[in-house]
Amino acid sequence: MELIAEGGPYAAADTNSVLGKVRLILEMFGLDDETLSLSELARRTGLAKASVHRLSQELVRWGLLERRNGEYRLGMRLFEIGQRVPRQRILRDLARPLMVDLVHATSGTVHLAVVDGLEVLYLEKVSSGNTHVNHPSRVAGRMPLHCTATGKALLAFGRRGLLDEVMAAPLARVTARTTVAPGLLAQELDRTRELGYATEFEQTRLGYMSVAIPLAGATGVTVAALSVTVPLSRSKVDLLAGQLGLVGRHMTKLLSAEEI
Amino acid sequence: MELIAEGGPYAAADTNSVLGKVRLILEMFGLDDETLSLSELARRTGLAKASVHRLSQELVRWGLLERRNGEYRLGMRLFEIGQRVPRQRILRDLARPLMVDLVHATSGTVHLAVVDGLEVLYLEKVSSGNTHVNHPSRVAGRMPLHCTATGKALLAFGRRGLLDEVMAAPLARVTARTTVAPGLLAQELDRTRELGYATEFEQTRLGYMSVAIPLAGATGVTVAALSVTVPLSRSKVDLLAGQLGLVGRHMTKLLSAEEI
DNA sequence: CGGCACTGTTCCGGTGAGCGGAACGGTTCG
């Protein structure tokens, strides 16, 4: 089991530095494991039980971990500090109200995403309770760049060279309709640049399609992407693209006031 | 200037432990200071420049900090890990779609909050772009318990003893209409328990009022509160309370499936 | 031009914070 590899495009942890150990401890808490016992943490991290005990106590004092009847869980302070990260905070604060309106105009699910490493990172997800379906996406969740509408918008309008890096590795097949041929992907991106928006039909999830647009910051550089996902049955691409475009122009104005 | 005291109800940082230093560094990034230079960090934390340099480098390698043309800023990884905190994640994921609907039903601003320490901590905030006003509240922002509708709902239906702790210190006057007399607050909370919902008229911000209900987890214990804020001019307390009640019952059902 | 006041970065010797094996008390098993 490769523990260190999980969780994004960052360098590996160093076992014999305090920070390395803390990192191992905090990153053991995946989305599945909500709470972990001391022994379990020691086992999974490979650290000595005494060390985990000492560090965990200090983390609890900080508020990054909490202790509920013997088990450790990630603490509220971590959420609080995470909300201060400037890029996500500015983008979300500006986009959220517009996303809410978009949900009601389209009856779909709206995503705000940035590129992090070689993946799409979802900053925000808004959907209505009425039309709510169990989408696999999560806020702070990751998806491949090549099979999502947001990913394609970011690839098409983002920094050059990103596409090459993505195509350096074989493209993962997520559904039967996912584009895995590099040539086809390049073609799709050309089309995306032409139209000004990206689409995706059942390439992420069967039965659903998405339309996405890039969001440009003050300098004109693409900093994020916004998408609407609806059931395939009621796909009105041009209508959705139009509604997204309106919001996109509004966002660009808002973003120009901020520095991203 | 008291640097350590800021940022919640947690124990102070220890300067001569690695974690203590890291904590100082990370918590220097407030909502105002988006980016900080190395020297500035060293100055504010009181740590040696070499130490800050070494630790910051390790934090960048981890992804908790990012470096953009010489300046440090909080990194995306921090946001990502913060989103895994289970209490906030479960509550938000369940509540967000319902909050979106509530926004459109009421044309107000909807907040989801928990109590952390002796304050209200906002987990989520949803408002529409049309009716958007610059509310001072932020996601992951904090407010006093005694002057907000969510705070009063949490005080009235939350764990016993919390009220005593709050009243141990003098109640801060936020606006001219904020309840600062302990006796009056107790009376308001009695009324809240009687009605099943809490209200607040211009006690947080002049021109606005809020209605809030408690959200009960699987065991019946109050775990969070949900509120709607609208301009004072169109305050329909009983209507808002009714709409909140519907959502509240729905949330209770959803929360019973999870373990909070 | 040189001096100055800043940056960020590197070096390195002393040392105490951190380490973790081992032992300890408290459970929950069969």
Place this chain on the structure above:
DNA sequence: CGAACCGTTCCGCTCACCGGAACAGTGCCG
């Protein structure tokens, strides 16, 4: 009751960490 687990504490060794000092690069002012 022993066995196997848990969390917690102890303590001496040692190496990762510390931070003053020296270094290089930059922008400003006289």
